[in-house]
Amino acid sequence: MVKFIFSQMANLLSSGIIANREIPKKYVVPPGKRHAQAGFIEIPIIDLQDQKNSTQNILKASQDLGLFQVINHGIPSKLMNDAMKVFKEVFDLPPEERSKINMKEDLNQVCRIYTSSYNYDSEEFHFWRDVLRHTCNPLVECIKFWPQKPENYREIVGEYVVALKDMGKKILEQITQGLGLEKGYFASELTEDNILTINHYPICPDPSVTIGLPRHKDPTLINIVQAAPVNVPGLQLFKDGQWFGFETAPNAFLVFVGNQLEVVSNGKMKAVVHRVVTNASKARTTAVFFMSPTMDCIVEPAKAIVEAQDCGPLYKAFRYKEYFDIHTGHDGDRDTILESYNFKIKQSSIP
Template identity: 35%
Template sequence: MAAEPLSNGAAHQSVPGRYILPVHKRPSYSANGKVAPPMLPVVDLGGDDDGRIAEEIIRAGREFGFFQVVNHGVPEEVMGAMMRAAEEFFGLPANEKMAYYSTDGKQLPRFHTSVRNGAGEEFLYWRDCLKLGCHPPEWPDNPRGLGAALEPYTAAVMAAARRVLRLTAIGLGLEEGHFDGSLSGSGLMNVNHYPPCPDPSLTLGAGPHCDPGLVTVLMENVGGGLQMLLHGDGDAGGGGVMWVDVDAAPGALVLNFGHQMEVVSNGRLRSAEHRVVTSARGARTSLATFVWPEPGCTVAPAQELVLAAGEGPLYKPHSYGEFLGAYLAEGGVKEAAMAHLKH
């Protein structure tokens, strides 16, 4: 279904029909429970006490799958330049943005408006997106400053992600370099733009999903919008599940684990289910950098974890490229995607 990107014209006075979700998929249709919304865990990557930092990452990954990092090594000026360049792209005249428009999911860079197919339903989410390559960085020629901002930002964010992956390996009791090489050798950036929505009760910026890869690093210009599905079965106490806002401190980066981390950890760490709600107040732009295995990489539970616990592997070895195809076909729905991985 082709559609004109939301950022191409004047502000909408009502939600067009193709963006109105079925009633059972709207934001008001939400899991509810007795869990008090928690503070998003803060992990300070500064200092040299790797054991302590690793424990904090594992605790956050076990309970939530989400956490924020400070002292992450991405300079404030690098973050600011990247966000300004991203916002400038979505402010370009429509004809200049449409030079990069494509429905080919393999094309990079690629500008598109989001669409989700599933269960016989076809509708649009309230989001425009610019997809950029990270290995090596790939960007549009316009705006001019995007490439100059993207290269240092990508390098710094990937360095932070690799540090988190090394610390995660330590926390799991694996070799520090377990996630090095092809297991984390690929990446992609989604520059997401959510224009003001005239009726946020009717649509979502992104539907409930888990990310397919290892870890995602997020920077946003305006807080509010991202929500995680909180399970009340951990140390947070309570029962049931509910959607809660993911709010980060100024200058922090938000990280969440994806399906491949749940597989490698044999279920010890949680692939975090999340969604994006819209706002009538103003636009929101976010940059999500995904760290993925290379397509031909075989992913499986770490043998050290399976043997140490005396338990069988919960997930079967799989090609990441094949899983990604199944994941996209399932629309990112967690249960359906994970069914392709479980024994």
């Protein structure tokens, strides 16, 4: 495992492995999986202080797109800017400093930096990204293993994580109300696994043959994303058979519906298919806060929703670790994994 971790560190795109503006062969994506021309779509902006309308607006956006953005969320713009500043600085650290981040041998170590994905050694092609991954729960224990440089990193990112978790709880409580579930439904093992991932997408000499992340749905309950500035595009969503790019409002966070929320809502809320394309002129750095079930949590449609729909559960119950292992071990597009848990899709596929 140590060899695996350090081989990925040596190949960090941000370490300057690109020579003569040539794309390393392993990063060239097969023609059928390269990104095509995309249209443009507007993502709903939801004011979290507008308590009269925000709940219904969140539900509508989650049903229509599986994605919305929030403003007036309570996180100061200074904290957002400070966090993004230190995230970018980590990828500029000298190799000897970055190597200190990867000091534990297990795959689920508290904090590590790597390139592409977990499946680096076996994947068909590499993704054009470097990753800094933090385990965040319990914060008081995890923060001791986070980077010590740049200065004040742990202080800034610790405050950032607490603020993101509080905002996520507020959003999920509004979703609870909108779905007609009992108060505190998601204040349980459904949300107790928190990961903060920083995705860094360096400038790419030829975006036409690379991909930052391929099409997928997220394996989580929800993701909260602080995206790159509006003048550095990259995120795209898939809707009605077409890819669309979009912009993020100033000081807004994007909220992605994940597969587990689609299951719990018995299909009322839809996980969004999305991807990340590369950029020839500017690097992009995004922060993603994952709110997920614990590995031993049993995920299933909420009984109150099933009874109200009077159509039976669409998904079978499963242990989250079972699903997560399939997701992380899958070398390819990850937008259809949930179908194997859907009763109707499985039945319709039987000859």
